Amino acid sequence: MKRAATSLEKTLAKEMETRMVCARLPQDHRLMRAVRSLLLITAAVAASSARAEDAAGVNDFLDTIGFCTHWSYPDTPYGSAYEEAKRRLVELGVHHVRDGFNDRIADLGKAGIRTTLVVDADRTPEQIVEAVKQINAGGPYIDAIEGPNEPDLFWKGGSTFAAKSYKGMGAAKGEDSIIEGVIAFQKDLYAAIKGDPATAGLVVIGPSLGKTYGYDKGSPYRKGTLSAYVDWGNFHPYPGGNPFSLPFPYAGVEKYIWHGGQPSANMDEFPYAFDIYAPPFAPKPMAATETGYSTYTDGTSEEAQAKYLPRLFCEYFRKGIKRTTAYEFIDEFADPNNREANFGVLRHDLSPKPAFVALKNLIGLLRAARASGSAEKPGALEFSLEAHPSGEYRRTQYVHHILLGADAGSFCLLLWHEIALDDTSQKPFHALPHAPGIPVTLTFTAPVKTIAIYEPNESTQPVKSVADTQKIDLLAPDEVMLIRTVP
Secondary structure (H helix, E strand, O other): OOOOOOHHHHHHHHHHHHHHHHOOOOOOHHHHHHHHHHHHHHHHHHOOOOEEEEOEEHHHHHOOEEEEOOOOOOOOHHHHOHHHHHHHHHHHOOOEEEEOOOOOHHHHHHOOOEEEEEOOOOOOHHHHHHHHHHHHHHOOOEEEEEOOOOHHHHOOOOOOOOOOOOOOOOOOOOHHHHHHHHHHHHHHHHHHHHOOOOOOOOEEEOOOOOOOOOOOOOOOOOOOOOHHHOOEEEEOOOOOOOOOOOOOOEOOEOOOOOOEOOOOOOOOOOOHHHHHHOOOOOOOOEEEEEEOOOOOOOOOOHHHHHHHHHHHHHHHHHOOOOOEEEOOOEOOOOOOOOHHHOOOOEOOOOOEOHHHHHHHHHHHHHHHHOOOOOOOOOOEEEEEEEEOOEOOEOOHHHEEEEEEEOHHHOEEEEEEEOOOOEEOOOOOOEEOOOOOOEEEEEEEEEEEEEEEEEOOOOOOOOOEEEEEEEEEEEEEOOOOEEEEEEO
């Protein structure tokens, strides 16, 4: 007797039909991505049964959050309104910024804000070490040193101030010569930092790249060339779609992934960013020292940025990225048509965008959950999380979460629907209306004393509280939801 197809089998059949059509496109890696996607669907459904999940520490997550700044730009609020900008940074609750040498590092350090220092070959590695030691004489104000910023676009390569020039190394001309110089500089930088007891404990981050490189050639740094000279690798995975994925219609976008701005677009189901930019540093973990969303006229709306940025920090932490530095903290100029001038979470007049409020609330809620300040022992929580297809939202693998351990055996579950909020193929981006959420059932193996549900994009007050329960039905929204459980 022929067995009736299960709902899972029907879903897989529909997915395979779409994938087989798309797989006729060139580039063999796309078919491999399709196979992996189908396996992810199977795994997502299979994972619905209860299991023990190890929690990460709240502070471990918060320590990954940072912002790019430009304190040495006098014609921007960084320079002209520094005190107010610093006050806003402290208000936000972020403890990391990324910048070059500037005269604000020590003052920020005294306020508890550490600097990731971006350096280039306009100084020798030995000169950099001496300058860092001088700044850090009053405290650990610089906690990481990053190699050259996007040298394939901006390589300095050495100057009259450097005892050794790294410009034009080797017989090759053009980019190959630049890459040789960058690798040589990074090698000397790492040796100088790790060779001095005063700086040996600093994290050394590799050089980034500014251009887009494909599967045909890969990263110009080449596999393994930088792994011995970094603690963390580096890339700039700005979410703006992923042309190296399979295109398929979904959730209002004709070519989903290609033309979506969701944070995971290039590093989860189709992990182009990892595939291309991580191998030169492997097996070292990665840092994303630039990423973010511009709210200029033709870009992401402020409302979408407010949902995307908290999700971005969560997604990147979920994928093992050690530090995520959003570009940038403040809009540099009051020009709505200038893409580069509108990446901030503060407007040019230092008024908060909705993304500032959402992040401030999320960080505040998590810090409150770790109010004791004691050493983190996150532990594990036994639960199941089952997402249910609803209407057009059939890809339940896009319901993501991270589990964080808080005080006294309680946990913070961050939950969100990783869905595109706009269609980036149109200018300005076309905002996509979505339902309030995708249905999710959260089940614990043992009764929970209290569950408090928060929507940080709206406020720091719980929207719902439940006592003495073992199961709760929710709608996973397109923004980060915080669920705090007390055993």
